[in-house]
Amino acid sequence: MNECDVVPIGGYPEQQAEALFFLNQQGEFSHVNEQFTALTGHTAEALLSRSLAELVDPDGAAAVGQVLAYALHGHGLTFDARLRTAAGTFVRFALTTFPQQPAAQTAGIGGILRLAETAQQTDSAVREREKQLSIISRTIADVIFVLKVETAGQYRFLFVNKAFTDTTGLRGEQVVNRLVQDVIPEPSLSMVLANYQQAVATKRRVIWLETSNYPTGQVVGEVCVTPVLGDDGECCQLVGVVHDLTAQHKVEEDLRASNERFRYALKATTDALYDWDIQADTLLWGEGFEDLFGYHLESNPSEFGQWSDFVHPDDAAHTVDTLLNTAHQTTRNHWQQEYRFQRADGTWATVFDRGYIIRDEQERPVRMIGAMQDISARKEAEAQQQRMAQELFAQNADLQQFTYIVSHNLRAPLANARGYAQLLTRLPTDSEAFATSLGHMQTSLEQLDIVLNDINDILSIRDKPAGRQEKVHLSSVCEQVRQNLAETLSASGGTLTCTIPPDLSVVGNRAYFHSIFYNLLANAIQYRSAERPLHIEVEGGCAADGNKVVTVADNGSGFDLDKAGADVFQLYKRFHTTPKGRGIGLFLVKSHVEAMGGRIEVSSRVGEGTRFTLSFS
Amino acid sequence: MKTFLIDDDNLGNYLTEQLLRIEGFSNTIQTFESAQEALETLQQCATETPAVIFLDLNMPIMNGWQFLDALVPYESRLRGRCRIFVLTSSLALADMEKAKTYDLVAGLIHKPIDSEEIQAIRSQLEDEDIV
Numbered sequence: 119m120n121e122c123d124v125v126p127i128g129g130y131p132e133q134q135a136e137a138l139f140f141l142n143q144q145g146e147f148s149h150v151n152e153q154f155t156a157l158t159g160h161t162a163e164a165l166l167s168r169s170l171a172e173l174v175d176p177d178g179a180a181a182v183g184q185v186l187a188y189a190l191h192g193h194g195l196t197f198d199a200r201l202r203t204a205a206g207t208f209v210r211f212a213l214t215t216f217p218q219q220p221a222a223q224t225a226g227i228g229g230i231l232r233l234a235e236t237a238q239q240t241d242s243a244v245r246e247r248e249k250q251l252s253i254i255s256r257t258i259a260d261v262i263f264v265l266k267v268e269t270a271g272q273y274r275f276l277f278v279n280k281a282f283t284d285t286t287g288l289r290g291e292q293v294v295n296r297l298v299q300d301v302i303p304e305p306s307l308s309m310v311l312a313n314y315q316q317a318v319a320t321k322r323r324v325i326w327l328e329t330s331n332y333p334t335g336q337v338v339g340e341v342c343v344t345p346v347l348g349d350d351g352e353c354c355q356l357v358g359v360v361h362d363l364t365a366q367h368k369v370e371e372d373l374r375a376s377n378e379r380f381r382y383a384l385k386a387t388t389d390a391l392y393d394w395d396i397q398a399d400t401l402l403w404g405e406g407f408e409d410l411f412g413y414h415l416e417s418n419p420s421e422f423g424q425w426s427d428f429v430h431p432d433d434a435a436h437t438v439d440t441l442l443n444t445a446h447q448t449t450r451n452h453w454q455q456e457y458r459f460q461r462a463d464g465t466w467a468t469v470f471d472r473g474y475i476i477r478d479e480q481e482r483p484v485r486m487i488g489a490m491q492d493i494s495a496r497k498e499a500e501a502q503q504q505r506m507a508q509e510l511f512a513q514n515a516d517l518q519q520f521t522y523i524v525s526h527n528l529r530a531p532l533a534n535a536r537g538y539a540q541l542l543t544r545l546p547t548d549s550e551a552f553a554t555s556l557g558h559m560q561t562s563l564e565q566l567d568i569v570l571n572d573i574n575d576i577l578s579i580r581d582k583p584a585g586r587q588e589k590v591h592l593s594s595v596c597e598q599v600r601q602n603l604a605e606t607l608s609a610s611g612g613t614l615t616c617t618i619p620p621d622l623s624v625v626g627n628r629a630y631f632h633s634i635f636y637n638l639l640a641n642a643i644q645y646r647s648a649e650r651p652l653h654i655e656v657e658g659g660c661a662a663d664g665n666k667v668v669t670v671a672d673n674g675s676g677f678d679l680d681k682a683g684a685d686v687f688q689l690y691k692r693f694h695t696t697p698k699g700r701g702i703g704l705f706l707v708k709s710h711v712e713a714m715g716g717r718i719e720v721s722s723r724v725g726e727g728t729r730f731t732l733s734f735s
Numbered sequence: 736m737k738t739f740l741i742d743d744d745n746l747g748n749y750l751t752e753q754l755l756r757i758e759g760f761s762n763t764i765q766t767f768e769s770a771q772e773a774l775e776t777l778q779q780c781a782t783e784t785p786a787v788i789f790l791d792l793n794m795p796i797m798n799g800w801q802f803l804d805a806l807v808p809y810e811s812r813l814r815g816r817c818r819i820f821v822l823t824s825s826l827a828l829a830d831m832e833k834a835k836t837y838d839l840v841a842g843l844i845h846k847p848i849d850s851e852e853i854q855a856i857r858s859q860l861e862d863e864d865i866v
Contacts, residue, residue: 521827530744530793530824530846537750537847544757551753558746 159204287333412462430458531565612652
């Protein structure tokens with residue numbers, strides 16, 4: 119037995135048996151052991167004198183030749199090769215070859231055969247890749263799982279990554295190798311099974327959103343299940359990835375909640391919010407605008423004119439112009455104004471408008487966000503308060519006037535009466551002075567009575583400011599007064615022309631109008647000029663502003679308006695010495711006119727005449 | 736003693752005149768129904784300056800205050816020779832206060848004047864040696 123036979127067989131009897139083979143210099147088998155036969159099925163007898171190249175699959179045959187040449191030159195080598203077994207199939211093996219008797223020229227080649235799967239010589243690149251995959255699967259935040267598709271719609275977990283166990287709180291052994299229905303509870307189970315089924319059936323990826331409650335909290339995820347097809351083209355595995363959208367979902371949810379709050383705030387506010395795109399010059403309105411002013415917007419955003427055209431013309435200058443000026447000519451951010459804004463029904467709302475102008479880096483105006491607040495009710499209340507204050511003021515003035523009347527005009531005749539009563543006791547009863555004084559005392563008492571009646575008249579107007587309201591035809595009242603005064607008028611040699619249209623009427627108190635015409639005409643007769651026959655002209659009509667206007671003009675003696683001033687209509691103010699007036703007529707006229715909401719003005723020139731102008735809305 | 740009565744109310748003038756006569760206050764009493772008339776008389780005849788003027792306040796055209804204002808230029812001539820008494824039916828305190836601001840006004844009397852007031856004025860004038 120030569121060395122070649124002894125060394126390999128007897129050399130390692132106690133060691134784990136390896137499959138050994140020996141080749142001669144031509145690469146033909148000279149010997150194989152039992153382990154070799156066990157791995158390949160080939161017996162030593164069958165292989166004798168057959169070359170190794172014959173067993174190697176044709177693709178690898180060329181490589182084998184080189185390896186063997188290498189070994190014959192004294193170098194050991196391990197290589198992969200697919201060898202045909204005795205059964206006729208190819209099996210991958212790792213072959214390690216080394217020179218036998220390297221010094222001898224006749225030496226052959228020894229070899230060890232191992233199954234490639236158990237070979238220690240694993241491809242390092244593959245190992246590296248596996249390692250990387252493992253790192254990725256452990257560190258990736260997305261949940262990854264692999265399901266084995268079994269029959270009857272059953273799915274078994276083959277693999278889950280670290281994110282899976284972290285997220286679900288389940289340990290790996292609670293999941294892997296278990297059926298999906300034993301891991302996932304209802305109601306999620308039905309949904310995922312349906313989706314798995316769809317992926318299997320369609321062989322396409324299925325994606326859905328899922329909200330699940332895990333021990334670590336609620337997770338909103340995008341689940342993506344991809345089918346893996348086997349050699350038979352059927353789906354054998356499903357690879358699932360769950361991308362955690364919880365944070366993103368929360369942002370969206372917060373945004374939605376914020377938008378919702380804003381929407382409800384819009385509903386809650388009675389203001390008309392707007393967003394003015396200054397470059398495009400359009401206005402985007404909140405729903406308050408239509409509610410507040412009754413408009414139906416044809417389009418939203420609307421043209422700028424939807425706002426500017428409805429600002430009251432008298433307010434436009436300090437509203438529209440200042441807004442445009444603030445936006446374009448200044449760098450200010452705030453603008454606010456109070457103005458009147460026309461409602462859809464044509465009425466005017468008083469509006470308080472406040473806006474914030476957004477500017478770009480060059481301070482150019484970009485947008486303005488603002489709100490129009492309807493303050494009409496508040497304004498009305500303020501105006502009401504103002505009116506009340508004025509009424510109070512007027513009443514106070516009346517009270518002062520009343521004190522004046524008491525002190526001067528009531529007390530004057532009373533003082534005279536007292537004086538005469540005192541005087542009479544000291545005069546001889548048969549004297550002429552006694553008779554005169556007695557007559558004067560009677561006159562004084564009559565004057566006292568007249569003043570008391572005047573006061574009664576005045577107070578009755580004040581107590582019932584408007585009296586009974588009716589449609590009063592002014593021409594008929596004027597005609598009635600003319601008849602009452604006809605005798606006095608003709609006695610004075612005067613004439614009266616009344617050109618008030620018969621249909622001109624004012625809503626008021628007929629008795630008041632009677633008093634007005636009576637006092638004005640009586641005044642005209644009383645203060646006629648001695649130098650010319652009296653002529654009175656009464657005219658009436660409608661003014662451009664819709665007011666009813668009546669003028670009573672005479673060519674009488676007139677008076678100095680500069681001196682009389684505000685006293686013309688004052689109670690017990692007189693501007694003539696003769697003949698004697700009581701100074702109550704014009705006061706009553708003014709009281710009656712104002713009680714019916716009208717106004718009275720006077721113009722007069724000494725020696726030319728006097729003209730009274732009355733106007734009623 | 737020359738006396739002027741200025742009052743647009745002739746009943747008032749007649750009453751005051753009769754009372755003054757009964758009391759023997761004055762032998763020369765001149766009545767004016769308008770303040771303007773009285774002013775013109777005062778301006779024209781410096782020699783005819785009355786020792787006493789009874790002046791009403793509430794009159795048309797020119798009231799008592801306007802009359803007093805119009806007299807301001809003649810104050811130096813009148814001072815010490817002419818006493819003006821406001822004779823009014825007004826009880827207003829404001830009138831009382833205002834009257835005190837005029838140097839020529841010697842006092843304010845509420846209508847009607849009575850004999851005691853007339854005697855008081857006379858004795859006041861006698862003390863000042865005007866009569």
